[in-house]
Amino acid sequence: MKISTEETQIIKSVLRHVENGTTDMQPEVMENPVSNYTDPENLQREVDVLFRKFPIILGHHEQLAEPGDFFTNDDTGIPILVTRTNAGEVKAFMNVCRHRGARLTDKPCGKSKTFSCPYHKWTYDLEGRLRGLPHAGGFGEIDKSELGLVELPAFERFGLIWVRPSVSDGPFDLAAWIAPMEEQFKGLSMETHTVYKQWSLPRKMNWRLALEGFQESYHFCGAHEHTACAAYLDNQSVFLDKYPHVRHAVPLPTVVALKDQPEAEWDHRRNFLTQNYVFPCNYVQVQTDHIYIHTIIPTGVDTCIFKCMMLIPEAPKSEKAEGYWAKNYDVIRTVFNEDFEIGENIQKGLSTGANTHFLFGRYEIGLHLGRKAIDDALAGTLTTASVCAANAVP
Known part of the structure; x- marks a missing residue:
């Protein structure tokens, strides 16, 4: 399958990072107030705006x-x-x-x-x-x-x-709202997929903590030392700002072999985990051969619900196929649980006063972009109308 110009540039960026020992960086670190995770009034504003005014x-x-x-x-x-x-x-x-x-x-x-x-x-x-x-x-x-x-x-x-x-x-016009992700999502053929599993997990953590677990890969070799760490290049993700959405491409080690192949033979999907943030609370997480749809919704200032739907290309037709998808399901549940256990421990420490702000590192780009979109929406400068107008076809 021919890859897009965007995906070609993602691969080139990763290969440069591997060669130079670098990664995508923001100009500055960002301070994020702890009150964003603890203030009931802030949560009510988030519910009234993020979970009412956006699809x-x-x-x-x-x-x-x-x-x-x-x-x-x-x-x-x-x-x-x-x-x-x-x-x-x-x-x-x-x-x-x-x-x-x-x-x-x-x-x-x-x-x-x-x-x-x-x-x-x-x-x-x-x-x-x-x-x-x-x-x-x-x-x-x-x-x-x-x-x-x-x-x-x-x-x-x-x-x-x-x-x-x-x-x-x-x-409002959904096509214009999601236009920045159009090319990629259209190529996924999700309409031909089938739902293998779907589940809901109530968690004792602010919804933003759950959201942020998908917005950077800096934590992979800490939180997932014995699970996901070895499956990806360490902290060498590529982030594309699709305001208010974000494309976050996490490279597999296999991508390095592409440097010796002609660009015409490159395959993006086989070499990346793509974590697409769909503002305000969804992810379309694209694995090499299947897809997860995540939804994170607050149920209280220190609680949320995480919902996941696992989409596969076709229903299993053999025991071997069933075993393969069941193994993928078990792995993702294990990795997610590692994230959520840490998130719940973070929530327990928020009221101690040990931190008044968290620092978002320069390579935690998804955190920067995600917080900016949320802040803009709460301030009223980001609306469905403003995004649709910006993406409208002349």
């Missing part, structure tokens, strides 16, 4: 394979119902009846032609329209069209399901 990856198209398929999600604090309509569109609604506010369904997923409130049986179709209510005469001349489910912006792109958990900011 979040909530699923894979396989979960909505046919009309009537649905799944629910409560992680952001907004009860969300996502379904596929008879016309094949993905729709998302608040999972809240318009009569007295009862949840329409508590099922995590399923298939249904309609959704009926368990309290008084007000019934809605897959488009969210109110279709029926018992003893309608008791409500006079109500306008059913004004009592449909509250719809949330929902999108299907690159085989992933995206939802913005708020209607307050009006419509």
Whole structure:
């Protein structure tokens, strides 16, 4: 497969770093206040802005394979119902009846032609329209069209399901929002993948600590000394600023052999782990032959939920294939757990006063870029509208 100009430049950068004993660097270190991980008011602002005003990856198209398929999600604090309509569109609604506010369904997923409130049986179709209510005469001349489910912006792109958990900011263009990652994501063919495993892990740590574990590779040979360390070049990642997103390419030792091969024969994916930060809380983590979708959402100032979906090219068709993917699943769970145990230990020490600021090193570039995007969003200078305008096709 022909690689992109961007991937060719990534390989060249790594080969230069290997030859010169260097790595990507920021001009200065960055101080990050510890209060970013401990302040309840700061967390509330993050929830109100980051987890309401921006789209979040909530699923894979396989979960909505046919009309009537649905799944629910409560992680952001907004009860969300996502379904596929008879016309094949993905729709998302608040999972809240318009009569007295009862949840329409508590099922995590399923298939249904309609959704009926368990309290008084007000019934809605897959488009969210109110279709029926018992003893309608008791409500006079109500306008059913004004009592449909509250719809949330929902999108299907690159085989992933995206939802913005708020209607307050009006419509926006997801294609423009994610345009900086378009070339890479389009080439991954995630829409043809299948979900091998998905899991949720509640953790006792601020959501930013979990987020930051994917934004640098400086820690690999410390936290993962006996697991992931040997699998990658030590602290020689390449970072591409895709504001507000980030492409973080972590090279495997095999990349060194490419220096003796013609560029036309180079293969990027076989030689890199790519940790794509999709602002504000997702990662599309590209392994050499499969993909993980991570979502990190705060549940408190010192707690969060980490959700992961493992996508593989096709369902296992043999015991050998099943064993291969099961081994990959076990490895990633082990490595993640090493990160999370350290993150939880960090959280325990935040209230001691030992640190008022953390230092982000010059080569911890993903931390710099990630914090800048978050700060800009909280300050109101980064919005979906501003990014979409910057990426709009003339």
